[in-house]
Amino acid sequence: MSDHTAAPATTAHTHAGRYLVVWAALTALTALTWGLSTIHIPGFGGVAVALAIATVKGTLVALFFMHLWDQPGPNRLVLITSLVFVALLVTLPLLDNATRFPLANPPDAETAPQRIRDAILNDAPPPAHP
Amino acid sequence: MSQFPDSSPPVFAERNYLNTPATGLKSWLTTLDHKRIGVMFLITTLIFFAVGGLFAMLIRIELLTPGPTIMDAMSYNRMFTLHGVVMIFLFMIPAIPSGFGNFLLPIMVGAKDVAFPRLNLLSFYVYLLGALIALGGMIYGGADTGWTFYTPYSTTTTTKVVPILLGAFILGFSSILTGLNFIVTVHTLRAPGITWNKLPLFVWSIYGTSVIQILATPVLGMTLLLVAIEHAFGWGIFDPARGGDPVLFQHFFWFYSHPAVYIMILPAMAVISEVVCAFSRKNIFGYKAVAYSSLGIAFVGFFTWGHHLFTSGQSAFNAGVFGVLSMFVGIFTAIKVFNWVATMYKGSISFKTPFVYFIGFLFFLFFGGMTGVALATVSLDIHWQDTYFVVAHFHFIMVGSTIMAFLAALHYWWPKITGRMYNERWGLVGATLVVSGFVFTFLPQFLLGNEGMPRRYFNYPERFQALNVASTAGASVLGIGFLVILVYILVSLKYGPVAGPNPWGSRGYEWLTPSPPPLENFDELPAFERGPHEYHDLPGVEAVAPGAGSSHA
Incomplete structure (x- = not known):
């Protein structure tokens, strides 16, 4: 009974290439996090950088793997x-x-x-x- | 189908959701039809309302005299806990959204059903399961903590707190599932022609309610689970003797429970926005302001919970912050009130039963709201905290407003749900009894609280007795009012005149379909060319409620 006329279409199928690019970016950011962990950054700087990278990664996952990029x-x-x-x-x-x-x-x-x-x-x- | 079915002859729709696809009990218990699920929610919540009301009457009888009247102190503690739990978790939170929301929202957006019909049925059974577990706990021994379950008492009391906590935890899932269903339905199943700016105001408010249900309910679930864990295993989370922080419990609890006030009041406002237009024969004044203020209340309602903690050990800085933030809710509520009043201005007002409840709603919202603004002021709250003033305040704003709107909804949509009219004369008698009974029950409690009578006490000094007797007398009038309503509503099921598709001459989209509606809501999908609150071009305003001697002054 739920197959009713839909309001604006919200799903746009994306190409696999986009996921590969995002995956590569996530991998690179993970490597960057590991790399920075081997360098001593004084004070709160290390945590700030790690949190910034994690935020970027989380945003990428939400936007592309969770399809928010294609949503209204x-x-x-x-x-x-x-x-x-x-x-x-x-x-x-x-x-x-x-x-x-x-x-x-x-x-x-x-x-x-x-x-x-x-x-x-x-x-x-x-x-x-x- | 005509956009103006006002003049249609009163015909009882032959094939409707009540007899399609079948009429047996099994077809109801396994139904995926949102209307039947809505009706099942309505019946169940009304039963719990009767149970909660019975507890309330017992409390009021006990308070007729100082000392024991009909029960001992422990029974009294259990009684007010049961009253709070039943009324809040089993009636007020689900009644309008899950009952009327389920029945009406898909019709109002021109859909055949909600987005996830099976999830919808699951929501009903999860609600039943939670209710039965909570009631089981009450019968098994009951709790004496009050519905707020404050720690550290709730984690150390020997009464049966855990089953009731578990019941409330499960009830939360029902609330979340319903909210999720409504949000997805509004986003994805709107019929062509129903844009966001043509959504009925009922849908806007239910949407705002759903947002709160989804965002806040998990916090309550998590908190109650932590209390149950501390109670069962002795872990130190909220109990200071075990290294916990009891104020943290209150933060978590009220993060949900204050917005829960808006889970109750926003659907009430949803009903009122529909009723005021229909019985004033006026376009809603400030559609966007009313619609967006629902979202404003839903949003700002999350920033105010700390005003429950003014005397609980919260920092003075936080108390100040929350005191200021609490005032903002008043702004959005005032926007709605001003717009409703402006809608009535120069309208062709018809004092039918739903409109009388709207007037009652306005009174309770205004009076309760203003006392709420006073209570959000830290210095005043310290005087009134945990007195009957607070009890009277939240019964006015939360219970009074919600019940007025619930009864307005019941009478307004009764012809749509059942296809039959109730007796208007008895409707007005019932409304008069309920509104006046409610005022006389809780007005004395404002005075009691101001004089210092604390809440949740079994005993009180003799000087408070006169006002307590007055309050109990008011409660008796209220109870009689509900009985009157019950009788004529049930009588109308069999003997009520046939309502026809649109007995009120309303412009709401739900009135474009026959009464009772067919299985998939519309025989033929209307064009939805007009807004749902547009009366400006209505020729010769004339309501056609059968047998009601209709006229618009």
Whole structure:
């Protein structure tokens, strides 16, 4: 019963050549990731580069192997919206966690766990709050 | 088929979905027809509504006096948990989208069925399975956590939380499957002539609801599963005594459950957009604004969940952020309200039963919405948090609005679904009882909350008794109203006059087909030349509801 008149056609069959090119690009990016892992990049740079490459690879998979390249705008919007909501779910609770204690606790609260741990290790009573 | 079938004689369609391909029970239980699946959802959700309503009446009777009236404290805790779980997961979330949405959406887009009919039937059985598991848990021992299952209590209580969590988890799959089906149907099965800008507003809102169902429900499933794991195996996820974070549970839970409010209210708005045009005989004012505001509510609704956590240990910074973000929902809701009111302006208004429910909806949405804006203000919320003020607020905005819209939908589309008219006079009596009963049940609860009566308490000081008695009296009127509706609706199935294809003279696409509709929805596919809310060229506005003494003031 579902074989009804369709609205705009959304499927465009693609040539195998396109998949080969994308596959080659993915392989090259994987090799690049491995190559960069052998080079020391100081600070956060290594992670940033690896994440950038992974993002490009993920985008290629979504666009070509998952056919988003051939889809009309609304279908691409569905994927982008999903990504936005995953980011939302992760970001705001993390923001809560990052801002919860410094705003809620007294100024010396950040060092309290360390001081308590030291006191336990030294077999001494936990330090009283000043 | 004519685009204006208003003048068609009232004929009961001989071959329709009720008798095609067969009439036996097996043909219903194995049907792939979206209309039958919609009807099965409607019947099932109405049964659960009756069960949830019975629990509500027992709660109200218990609260007639301070101390024990008809049950002990533990039974009371279980009772309000059952009431919440049944009403939210088994009635309000599925009722309009899965019931009316299934019946109407494919017809409104000119399709023969939804995109995945088998998945649609599976959705119904998954819903039944989830409902039975949850109810089994309730009968087996029940839970005393409230429908929110807050940790760490829900992971340490000795009551039977896990089966109910499992039931809610399974129910989520039904919700996702239905939402997925609707989105694909709207994208791929629109008939020629039905462009995005000619979609009925009902479809736009159901589409927005489906987006929320797909995006948010998996988070609830994941969260409930984590609670069940912590409860069963003692893993430290949310329990601080085991290294977990209880506030994280609330983040996860409300990431779904606040948008779930919009899963309930957006379909209600979907119904209202149809009803207001049909009974005002006016083009919808601001079609695009109403349509896109549904998507706006669906989107912004995801940014507001933290206002449930103002007093739960969430950081002050986050509380401020969520307080501001929560206000934005009011903007999109106000767009809709202004457009509905503008649609009525200078319209040829007909006070039929669905329109009376629309007026009730408007009142509850406005009153509940404004108290919601107040509750989203951190300083005020700290005073009202966990009091009856919150109970009254969400019953007005979420339950009141949704039930008004559900009843408006039931009366508006009853002729389409059954082919027969209900008694209009009794319809108005039922509507008056329900609207007034609802107001008198929950208005005293605003006052109780403001005076400090906490929610979910079995006992209360004597000074609160007068308002509690008033609330229970209101609930009794409400219950009588529902009974009246049940009686005349059932009577109309056998004795109601034949409705004909379009008893309201509506321009909606679903009224272009006979009542009840044929198996594949249209005998001949209409051209869909006009929009579904265009009344500007309607000659001599005249509704033709049989036996209703129709006229438009």
